[in-house]
Amino acid sequence: MSVATPAPVRTAVRPPAAAPRRRARVRVSTVVMTVGVAIATLVALLPLFIVLFTAFKPTAEVNAFPPTLLPDAWTTANFERIFSDLPFARLIGNSFLFAGGVTLFAVTFDALAAYALARIDFRGRKLMLVAIVATLMIPFQATLVPVYQIVSDLGWVNSFAGLIAPRAADAFGIFFLRQFFVALPRDLDNAARIDGASELRVFWQIILPNARPAILTLAIFIFVNNWNDLLWPLVFTTERDMGTITSGLTQLTGPGGIVPYGVMMAGSLVAVVPLVLAFMLVQRKFIESIATTGLK
């Protein structure tokens, strides 16, 4: 890449002499790079465009040859059908209750635990942290059967308690928040403790307000994961009325293998829009806090 620029020239009169030459060279590679990234982005977004546009196509166009990207005649018929073929309003409500409930509980429980692990010096703290992180290694599928049995022994099958309880705390969230809490300056809470504040008060009034971006990020992360989850609602809900959008969509596939694409795309679009909106609102903080906490 670095074209043979004579070294002495560079070091001696660097800014004025090197600038014009550099700019000319940079432009070509920058253009190549930008075009490359733009193409990758278009490929990445193609399926999303397909969902968006197919949802508004009449059935004849969905199955027409040659296929087109944009609909000729825009229609909302597909959206009407998802509501008549499935208890769709109910499924949306279920998704909100399930994903929202898990988020509420998990963020609360994870934050409390993370606070203890990051901010209270107690015996066995390290061991506790290692034990919690170790549970991350366990694939969900390995415990799926017994978890189902526990839920069924509790009489919670086809109830929100049963859907939510197994997810009400998770090692990832504890670990994620702990990384944030540890990084906050120690003087903050020590000063409050000196003034006689209880641990709960330090947690509530000092740590939480300062960790708002991390809390928000974790909340979005948990919400998205549960909203999108297929296996757990599929296994767990035997009643159609207790399914979520994601599990409900898979039931639209006809038994003869005929896929009503237009209808499914409309359902998918409805399922995706809340997530994309939520993500757009917080995307900068979201990506940055994954970037800064994912590793240390």
Next chain:
Amino acid sequence: MTTAHVDRPRKRPYRAPAPLGGRGSSGVQRTRTGSRRSRSALAFLAPALIVLAIFVVWPMVSALQMSFTDASGFGQAEWVGLDNYTRIFTDPDIRDAVVNTVVYAVLFTPTAVVVALALALLLTSDRLPLRGLFRTALFLPFIISLAVAALAWSYLIDPQVGLLHYWLRGVGIDLGNVLQDPTLAMPAVALVAVWKNFGFYMVIFMAGLQEIPGSLYEAAKMDGANAWTRFWRITLPMLSSTTAFVLIFATIAALQAFDQIYVMTGGGPYGNTQTVVMEIYESGFRKLDLGFASALSYVLLLATLVLSIVQFVFFGRREEES
């Protein structure tokens, strides 16, 4: 611990007059402070620990126990010893599922990691315009559910009405019915997973790249190292712990593949995309063979653990060397 020791003497004089400090008024003894701390720590940890104990640790134990029985969810389960495990190692269907899972992992993991790293490198270059926009757009697939993504891709490559299929045929590539093709179905399913997940790995790589000191590159440039050499000699070695993290995450994701297969192929054609987790789902929840499903889960868990440890040790060591 050191900070606590430093703080303690300073704390005491202040605590006495504090209105809420109740107990500490006449000089708190160290042991008492310690046990009080442990108690409040435990109170903070309790809700999470209870959930994890009931829904993670206990199921682990009971899955292990169940894996030695013929549990079906109905009636009394009989102890069958290692029968389930011997069945796993002799059943040809399971052997096929293991082979399929390995094929899937080999297709998915390196592709996802390389794509993520390449895009992370491009997106951290300060010569790229509109970085924020590209970053958001490339991350979007990660927040879409695999079920929806799989559906969109199925439609795009449909041999009759698929737009991508049509475009590819326009440039002379006829893939035929990809999802019904015994050799192409698995690569297609793995590629969809790459598309879905690279954004997450990309962000992690971007974080790792930002932590490499720029002075290293400056020095290398002075020595006349070209971009390629700089990548191999600086970027890659400095990124090895990030790479280990991403590889382990990607491998675990590959071994647990379920959603896109369930939606796109249902395990077909001719069981060619039937993976281990699909087998667990089918034997546990379709055939109600809970003992067998548990045994299979344990074999999967052990494989995941071993692979993670091997990767961690391998890349951890490389990091120390550099």
